[in-house]
Amino acid sequence: MERRGFLSACAAVAGASQIGVLSEVWAVAAAPYAGTPCFLLDLGRPVVAARELLRADGSAYDWSGGVGPSRSIVAYSAICAHKLAYPTREVSFIRFQPDRSPTSDGDVIHCCADHSVYDPSAGARVMSGPAPQPLAAIVLEYDPERDALAAIGTVGAEQFDAFFHKYDFKLALEYGQGHARQPAGDTTVVRELAQYCRQTIRC
Structure with a gap:
């Protein structure tokens, strides 16, 4: 996607003072498209920028770190x-995991589908597992x-085209034909993961 297209559909996601409560159970919002969920987290401590993160093709990018009153x-x-x-x-195999588990440390994003583990305090770099690159970051x-947050772009390895291709039929049933690809609106609802899906897989 082109950055300009997303900037024209800038999505105000929530008041920063509200995120800390939500993060205990992992907040989910739609960004940058109506059908692409993102995790919105308050890690509870200042988060510094990460340099020289690598995409699967070997190209590097920088991530600007946390925002908000405490940059968290x-x-x-x-x-x-x-x-x-x-x-x-119905179900989520990927979640923010605040506590240590038998398979990974705490304060990580863990995908139980194939045990890819990401560090949200370092640009979602891969800590372990088969993922070839970090999660795309929402700027x-x-x-x-x-006291307002806005999503103004993405940085990193965008996989939205591949996502829409893989789940085209499912997304069409859920959102209507083509609607999942529409940019998120001027505002987007932030939900706790437990309210967003019926079951969260833990590992």
């Missing part, structure tokens, strides 16, 4: 970089006067 809020595409697993209304902008 981050957002990433919730589409796994391995086989494009994502949170559906956030914080307005302190309004």
Whole structure:
């Protein structure tokens, strides 16, 4: 996708003061498209920029770090970089995992489909598993006067075309033909993951 197209459909996602409560159960919003979920997280500590993250093709990019009053809020595409697993209304194999589990550390994004683990405090770089690249990052902008967040773009390895191709039939049934590809609107609803889908797989 072109950055300009997403900028013209800038999506205000939530007041920053509200995210901390949601992050305990993993907030999900639609960005940059109506049918592409993203994780919106307050990690509870300042998150510094990450340099020289690598896409699967070897090209490098930088990630600007957290935003908000404490620079602790981050957002990433919730589409796994391995086989494009994502949170559906029925089930989610990918989630933010605050606590250590038998298969990974805590404070990670863990996809239980094939055990790809990402570090949300470092641009969602791959910590372990078969994913060939980090999750795409949603670029956030914080307005302190309004205590408002806006998604203004993406950075990293975008896989949206591959996602829409793989799940075309399913997304058409859920959103209507072509609607999942529409840019997220001026505002998008932020939900706890438990409210977004019926079952979250833990591993």
